[in-house]
Amino acid sequence: MLSEFIMKERILTGIKPTGIPHIGNYFGAIKPAIDMSKNENYDCLYFIADYHALNIIKNKEDFEKYTYIIAATWLACGLDPNKVIFYKQSDLPEVFELNWILSNVTAKGLLNRAHAYKACVEKNLETGNDPDYGINMGLYNYPVLMAADILLMNSNKVPVGQDQKQHLEIARDIAIAFNNIYGKCFVLPQDLISETLGTLPGLDGRKMSKSYGNTITLFDDENTLKKQINRIVTDSKMPGEPKDTNCTLFQIYSLFASDEQKAEMKEKFENGIGWGEAKKQTFELINSYISPMREKYNYYMSNTQLIDQILQDGAKKARAIASDTLERVRKLIGKK
Ligand code: ADP
Numbered sequence: 001m002l003s004e005f006i007m008k009e010r011i012l013t014g015i016k017p018t019g020i021p022h023i024g025n026y027f028g029a030i031k032p033a034i035d036m037s038k039n040e041n042y043d044c045l046y047f048i049a050d051y052h053a054l055n056i057i058k059n060k061e062d063f064e065k066y067t068y069i070i071a072a073t074w075l076a077c078g079l080d081p082n083k084v085i086f087y088k089q090s091d092l093p094e095v096f097e098l099n100w101i102l103s104n105v106t107a108k109g110l111l112n113r114a115h116a117y118k119a120c121v122e123k124n125l126e127t128g129n130d131p132d133y134g135i136n137m138g139l140y141n142y143p144v145l146m147a148a149d150i151l152l153m154n155s156n157k158v159p160v161g162q163d164q165k166q167h168l169e170i171a172r173d174i175a176i177a178f179n180n181i182y183g184k185c186f187v188l189p190q191d192l193i194s195e196t197l198g199t200l201p202g203l204d205g206r207k208m209s210k211s212y213g214n215t216i217t218l219f220d221d222e223n224t225l226k227k228q229i230n231r232i233v234t235d236s237k238m239p240g241e242p243k244d245t246n247c248t249l250f251q252i253y254s255l256f257a258s259d260e261q262k263a264e265m266k267e268k269f270e271n272g273i274g275w276g277e278a279k280k281q282t283f284e285l286i287n288s289y290i291s292p293m294r295e296k297y298n299y300y301m302s303n304t305q306l307i308d309q310i311l312q313d314g315a316k317k318a319r320a321i322a323s324d325t326l327e328r329v330r331k332l333i334g335k336k
C-alpha cells in the first residue's frame with residue numbers, strides 16, 4: 001500500500017525534572033504532546049531531560065524524586081508507552097558522545113547569545129559582580145546538549161513553549177554547521193509552538209511558573225487543590241454584582257470546562273455569582289477532571305519499579321535510532 005511508503009513525521013520533546021508539574025505545563029506542553037501521539041501520522045519520542053536538570057538540582061534525592069514525578073505525570077496524563085518511545089536522556093550514552101562532537105562545530109559566539117546565559121551575565125553586571133559569577137559550563141553548553149537530543153533522533157518537529165524557540169534556532173544552526181563541514185547528515189528540526197493557550201496566568205496573575213510559587217499543581221491532594229484555587233486573585237466585587245469574565249479564575253475554569261459549562265459559568269458571572277461560590281465550583285470541576293489521573297499518578301509513584309521498567313524498554317527503542325545516527329556521524333568524521 002502506498003501509505004506505507006509515506007514517511008511519518010518524527011515528533012520529539014523533553015521536560016526537565018526540576019519541580020512539581022502544574023496545570024500550565026499540562027495544557028501548554030503535556031496534553032498537546034499526548035494528543036499528537038494519538039495521530040497516526042506521527043512517530044513520537046518523549047523523554048525526561050534529566051541531565052539538563054543537573055544544572056538546577058544539586059542533590060541526589062531531588063534528582064531521583066523529580067525524575068519519577070515527571071515520568072509518573074506523563075503516564076498519568078495518558079502517555080501510552082506502546083505508542084510513544086518514552087525514555088530518560090541519561091540512559092542514552094549516544095546523546096553525550098554526539099554532544100561532544102557537536103561542540104566542535106558550534107561557534108562560541110552562538111552560545112554567547114543564548115538568552116539564559118545572557119540573562120545571568122546581565123544580572124551579574126547590574127549587581128557589580130564578575131560577568132561569569134555563578135555560571136557553570138552546564139548552563140553555557142545547555143543548548144548544545146539540547147541540539148544533541150534533537151538531532152540524534154532525526155526529529156522533524158519539536159513541540160515547546162515560546163521560551164525554547166531560540167534553542168531550536170541554535171539546534172538548526174548546529175545541524176547546518178555539521179552538514180556543511182561533513183556532508184548532509186541531520187534533518188533540520190522545526191519548533192512547534194502552541195498558539196491556542198498562550199501563557200496561562202498563575203494564582204497572582206503573572207505567568208504560572210514553578211519559579212514564582214503561583215501554581216495550581218497537577219497531582220497534589222484535594223485539600224491543596226482547594227487552597228490553591230482559593231488563592232486565585234480576584235477583584236473585590238461583592239456577591240450580586242456582575243463579574244468580568246476576563247480574569248484568571250474564568251480562564252482557568254474554561255480550560256477544564258465543556259462549551260456548555262463555560263456558557264453557563266459566563267451567565268453566572270453576569271448574574272453576580274460570589275467569588276467564593278465561583279471558586280468552589282471551579283474546584284469541583286478541576287477535581288473531577290484530575291481525580292482519575294491523580295489516582296494513576298499515585299499508583300505509579302508507589303510502584304516506581306514500573307516506571308523503571310517502562311523507561312528501560314523505551315531506552316532500548318530509542319537507542320536503536322540513536323546508534324544508527326551516531327554510526328553515520330562517526331563515519332562522516334572519519335572515526336575508525
Ligand atoms: P516552569 O516555568 O513552571 O518552570 P518549564 O519551563 O519547566 O515550566 O516548562 C515546561 C513546559 O511547560 C514548557 O513547554 C513550557 O512552555 C510549558 N509551560 C510552562 N508554564 C506555562 C504556562 N504558564 N502556560 C503555558 N505553558 C507553560
Ligand code: TRP
Nearest residue numbers: 013014015016049052146149158
Ligand atoms: N530545554 C527544555 C526546557 O527547558 C527541555 C529540553 C531538553 C528539551 N532537551 C530538549 C525540549 C529537547 C525539547 C527537545 O523546557
